[in-house]
Amino acid sequence: MAIINLKSIYSVAKKEFMDNLRNKWIIAMMIIFLLLTILASYLAGGQAGGEDAFGGMEDTVVSLLSISTLLIPIIAIMLGYSTISGEAENGSLSIVLTYPVKRIEVLIGKLFGLGSVLIFSIVVGFGAGGLIIAATVGASEGLAYLSFIALTIMLGFMYLSLSICISSFCKKRVTSIAGGIVLFFWAMIYGMIIFGILLASGVSFEQFLTPGFAYPDWLFASVFFSPGDTYQMAVMQAFDVSQAFGFTMEIPEYMSLGLLVFAQFIWLTIPLILAYRFFKRRDI
Amino acid sequence: MVDKTIMCPNCKNNLTIQGQPGEKIYITCPKCDTKGKFTFPGKTSYETTDDSYALKIEGLTKTFNGFKAVDNISFSVKKGEIFGFLGPNGAGKTTTIKSILGLLHVDSGNIKINGYDIKKNEIEAKRSIGFLPERVAFYDNLTPIQTLNFFCELQGADKSIIRGLLNDVGLSDALDRKVGGFSKGMLQLLGIAQTMIGKTPVYILDEPMGGLDPRWVKVVRDRIINLNEQGATIMFSSHILSEVQTLCDKVVIINKGKIIAKDTVENLNKHLKIRPRLEITIPGLNGKIPEIIKKIDGIESIDIKNDVLFITCDSVARINIISEIKDKGFEVKDIKTIEPSLEEAFMKLIFKDDEVK
Ligand SMILES: Nc1ncnc2c1ncn2[C@@H]1O[C@H](COP(=O)(O)OP(=O)(O)OP(=O)(O)O)[C@@H](O)[C@H]1O
Ligand SMILES: [Mg+2]
Numbered sequence: 322m323a324i325i326n327l328k329s330i331y332s333v334a335k336k337e338f339m340d341n342l343r344n345k346w347i348i349a350m351m352i353i354f355l356l357l358t359i360l361a362s363y364l365a366g367g368q369a370g371g372e373d374a375f376g377g378m379e380d381t382v383v384s385l386l387s388i389s390t391l392l393i394p395i396i397a398i399m400l401g402y403s404t405i406s407g408e409a410e411n412g413s414l415s416i417v418l419t420y421p422v423k424r425i426e427v428l429i430g431k432l433f434g435l436g437s438v439l440i441f442s443i444v445v446g447f448g449a450g451g452l453i454i455a456a457t458v459g460a461s462e463g464l465a466y467l468s469f470i471a472l473t474i475m476l477g478f479m480y481l482s483l484s485i486c487i488s489s490f491c492k493k494r495v496t497s498i499a500g501g502i503v504l505f506f507w508a509m510i511y512g513m514i515i516f517g518i519l520l521a522s523g524v525s526f527e528q529f530l531t532p533g534f535a536y537p538d539w540l541f542a543s544v545f546f547s548p549g550d551t552y553q554m555a556v557m558q559a560f561d562v563s564q565a566f567g568f569t570m571e572i573p574e575y576m577s578l579g580l581l582v583f584a585q586f587i588w589l590t591i592p593l594i595l596a597y598r599f600f601k602r603r604d605i
Numbered sequence: 606m607v608d609k610t611i612m613c614p615n616c617k618n619n620l621t622i623q624g625q626p627g628e629k630i631y632i633t634c635p636k637c638d639t640k641g642k643f644t645f646p647g648k649t650s651y652e653t654t655d656d657s658y659a660l661k662i663e664g665l666t667k668t669f670n671g672f673k674a675v676d677n678i679s680f681s682v683k684k685g686e687i688f689g690f691l692g693p694n695g696a697g698k699t700t701t702i703k704s705i706l707g708l709l710h711v712d713s714g715n716i717k718i719n720g721y722d723i724k725k726n727e728i729e730a731k732r733s734i735g736f737l738p739e740r741v742a743f744y745d746n747l748t749p750i751q752t753l754n755f756f757c758e759l760q761g762a763d764k765s766i767i768r769g770l771l772n773d774v775g776l777s778d779a780l781d782r783k784v785g786g787f788s789k790g791m792l793q794l795l796g797i798a799q800t801m802i803g804k805t806p807v808y809i810l811d812e813p814m815g816g817l818d819p820r821w822v823k824v825v826r827d828r829i830i831n832l833n834e835q836g837a838t839i840m841f842s843s844h845i846l847s848e849v850q851t852l853c854d855k856v857v858i859i860n861k862g863k864i865i866a867k868d869t870v871e872n873l874n875k876h877l878k879i880r881p882r883l884e885i886t887i888p889g890l891n892g893k894i895p896e897i898i899k900k901i902d903g904i905e906s907i908d909i910k911n912d913v914l915f916i917t918c919d920s921v922a923r924i925n926i927i928s929e930i931k932d933k934g935f936e937v938k939d940i941k942t943i944e945p946s947l948e949e950a951f952m953k954l955i956f957k958d959d960e961v962k
Pocket of ligand 1: 695
């Protein structure tokens with residue numbers, strides 16, 4: 322029972338990769354992502370370095386960060402939201418599941434296949450940005466940039482895992498579209514909600530912007546409840562950035578890169594385990 | 606030796622065949638080249654060893670939110686059989702098929718495919734299956750070759766057969782097109798090609814002729830017979846009853862989730878007392894039924910269209926009719942015996958079943 326066939330996982334992954342990499346919506350998003358990263362690599366440097374058109378690593382990473390925090394979840398959700406519900410509804414999954422494969426193999430294959438599409442677009446997008454930076458300001462922080470790419474891939478996988486969970490739970494494609502939209506908006510407004518709570522707790526807007534203001538601990542803890550926030554925090558740690566978007570932050574000791582990455586693994590695995598439970602019990 | 610006249614489902618041509626009781630023969634219509642199969646009436650033996658069954662279903666029940674779509678049904682399909690699964694819309698055919706395949710989680714029931722339990726021995730059971738779902742879909746951005754490549758990998762089958770399979774179902778002109786642009790019929794054909802990957806011993810086809818034009822219906826029929834000749838077992842559901850009649854060894858009819866008949870086509874007709882029909886062509890009748898024929902005992906119904914008499918009667922009456930006609934000097938141009946159609950049996954059964962409820 323416990324034996325998993327790696328060949329089947331590979332076949333499913335390959336099929337997902339080939340199918341989605343030819344999907345015109347995915348291609349469109351990947352192109353937007355690529356153009357924005359090139360533009361950001363250019364503009365961030367233009368503002369920071371004055372004469373120098375291309376900026377240094379850190380400034381560029383901060384602007385790339387805002388692009389990836391927005392676009393990578395979108396691409397991940399687009400890839401995953403209907404991967405099970407849609408296939409169950411149109412009938413293709415019923416054919417696949419009458420071949421000698423297990424549902425767990427199909428699920429893992431989908432994660433890797435769709436994940437490869439994400440990896441592909443991140444590597445192309447940030448690779449292009451990185452090359453531009455390396456060509457202009459040198460590659461001194463190359464290692465940090467590689468961890469930036471790795472963390473971005475992790476961001477993609479967290480949202481992929483969440484959206485696969487949605488598609489595994491929802492009975493119909495339309496409900497999983499709604500689920501995907503809710504997931505995306507939740508990711509986008511989470512920061513605002515936390516900020517709202519902060520203001521409601523008596524902190525004024527001026528205080529908030531004052532350099533050296535000590536943020537309450539729970540504000541940092543709230544980071545762990547949002548995959549996107551763990552990502553931003555982890556990237557800033559990797560680059561030792563404490564100043565971003567006009568804010569200066571005193572990041573508490575415990576908020577280490579290791580803890581953040583651990584939290585990300587939790588975000589990756591829990592939705593996947595749930596996805597498998599829903600998928601296993603599901604009528605196809 | 607027994608003589609039988611049967612009607613070709615495609616061109617309605619009548620042909621006479623000969624065989625021993627219980628014998629199964631393959632027929633090719635001399636006019637339109639349609640292939641078919643016929644089992645002569647006679648005793649059929651039912652062995653009960655487990656490995657003589659390709660499919661064995663016991664006490665299958667499946668409910669959807671409290672609604673019993675399939676209600677405690679049991680049947681088995683012997684190896685090498687072509688098995689027809691009939692029933693009106695919503696009877697529970699698709700639900701039964703999906704339950705057999707482990708796609709649905711059943712409330713209760715034991716299911717064995719080729720001797721393997723679908724729950725306990727999932728992979729082995731599924732390795733023996735070629736399945737065509739009711740609604741066929743694949744991956745929009747893959748070509749037919751890429752699609753079949755994927756399924757070959759899953760089955761662990763040889764990929765060199767792919768082009769041949771696509772050619773067999775007439776898709777060789779569409780090899781480089783994306784499946785997303787395929788018509789319903791083309792998808793159905795690709796679905797049929799897909800079932801033949803890995804030369805599985807058991808085929809389960811949910812309405813294999815649905816959505817196909819007559820030319821391809823014939824291709825599918827011929828394929829089914831071809832596979833069966835090579836030893837495969839085929840279970841298929843269908844609305845086209847004449848198709849089932851000339852293809853199947855055995856049929857099960859279900860209605861409202863329950864089996865209402867389970868038999869050979871021949872026995873089913875007998876059981877329901879649906880008699881063969883006599884068609885006599887006598888030039889010059891012009892829509893008038895001769896009085897002398899009306900008087901003969903044992904005629905169930907009699908009808909006329911131009912010069913052709915349609916009579917349903919028992920075998921004694923049949924002899925009397927023929928001798929009477931000859932005695933009275935009618936010039937008989939043609940006499941045919943038409944086998945009762947399953948359609949009649951089907952309608953009669955469902956009608957009776959609904960009446961009881
Ligand atoms: N997923 C489902 N949820 C709820 N009810 C269902 C579901 N699938 C089937 N049913 C119900 O179960 C009954 C049997 O449906 P099924 O699809 O098995 O019929 P069928 O014999 O295949 O009909 P058809 O000839 O139209 O294909 C129907 O009343 C149908 O509405
Ligand atoms: Mg059906």
